[in-house]
Amino acid sequence: RKEVEQDPGPFNVPEGATVAFNCTYSNSASQSFFWYRQDCRKEPKLLMSVYSSGNEDGRFTAQLNRASQYISLLIRDSKLSDSATYLCVVSRSQGNLIFGKGTKLSVKP
Amino acid sequence: NAGVTQTPKFRILKIGQSMTLQCTQDMNHNYMYWYRQDPGMGLKLIYYSVGAGITDKGEVPNGYNVSRSTTEDFPLRLELAAPSQTSVYFCASSSPGTGSQPQHFGDGTRLSIL
Numbered sequence: 001r002k003e004v005e006q007d008p009g010p011f012n013v014p015e016g017a018t019v020a021f022n023c024t025y026s027n028s029a030s031q032s033f034f035w036y037r038q039d040c041r042k043e044p045k046l047l048m049s050v051y052s053s054g055n056e057d058g059r060f061t062a063q064l065n066r067a068s069q070y071i072s073l074l075i076r077d078s079k080l081s082d083s084a085t086y087l088c089v090v091s092r093s094q095g096n097l098i099f100g101k102g103t104k105l106s107v108k109p
Numbered sequence: 110n111a112g113v114t115q116t117p118k119f120r121i122l123k124i125g126q127s128m129t130l131q132c133t134q135d136m137n138h139n140y141m142y143w144y145r146q147d148p149g150m151g152l153k154l155i156y157y158s159v160g161a162g163i164t165d166k167g168e169v170p171n172g173y174n175v176s177r178s179t180t181e182d183f184p185l186r187l188e189l190a191a192p193s194q195t196s197v198y199f200c201a202s203s204s205p206g207t208g209s210q211p212q213h214f215g216d217g218t219r220l221s222i223l
Contacts, residue, residue: 032209043199043214091209095140095159101151
C-alpha cells in the first residue's frame with residue numbers, strides 16, 4: 001500500500017457543483033494532516049489543516065477518519081478559480097510530510 | 110515578508126556541469142526541505158534539515174548535496190548534472206511544534222539538463 005493514495009482524476013465539474021476528494025494513508029502513527037493546492041507550474045500552497053473533529057473553511061470542508069486512515073475534502077459551490085491539483089498531505093516524522101500525487105480538478109463554466 | 114525565496118527561477122545546464130540552487134527563508138523556521146517534482150508526479154524529498162548544522166537524506170538524495178550553516182539558508186548542490194535531474198525543485202520551510210507543521214514553499218527552480 002502506498003503511503004498516501006489519491007484518485008488522480010481529472011474531475012471535470014460545472015461551476016456551482018459540489019465535489020469531493022478522498023485520500024487514504026498507510027501510517028497509522030501519522031499525527032498531522034493537510035490539504036494543499038497546486039496550480040499548474042506553481043508551488044504547492046496550504047489550503048487547510050485537517051483536524052480529527054473535521055473542520056470547515058468557507059466552501060471547503062475537511063474530514064479525517066483515523067480508524068479507516070482516510071481523509072476527505074469537500075468543495076461546495078465550485079468556482080472557476082478552484083481549478084487546480086489538490087494534494088493530500090500526511091506527516092511522517094522529524095517534521096517530514098508525505099505528499100500525495102494529487103487530484104486534478106477542472107471547473108468549467 | 111518574503112517567506113521562502115529560491116534562485117534562480119530557471120536554469121539550463123550541460124551534462125556534467127555543477128550548480129547550486131539557493132534557498133533562503135525569513136520566517137526563522139528551524140526546518141527546511143528540498144523536493145523535486147517531475148512532470149505529472151508528486152513531490153519527492155531530496156534532503157532536509159532540522160536546524161543549522163544538521164542535515165539528513167530524504168527519498169532521493171543521490172547526486173545532490175546540501176549544507177545548513179545558518180537558519181536562513183539551505184543551498185542544494187548538484188554535482189555532475191545528469192539528464193535525470195531535469196525537474197522542478199522546490200525548497201520549503203516549517204517551524205517545529207506539536208506534530209508536524211505545514212510547510213511553506215518557494216516558487217521553485219526549473220532546471221533542464223541537456
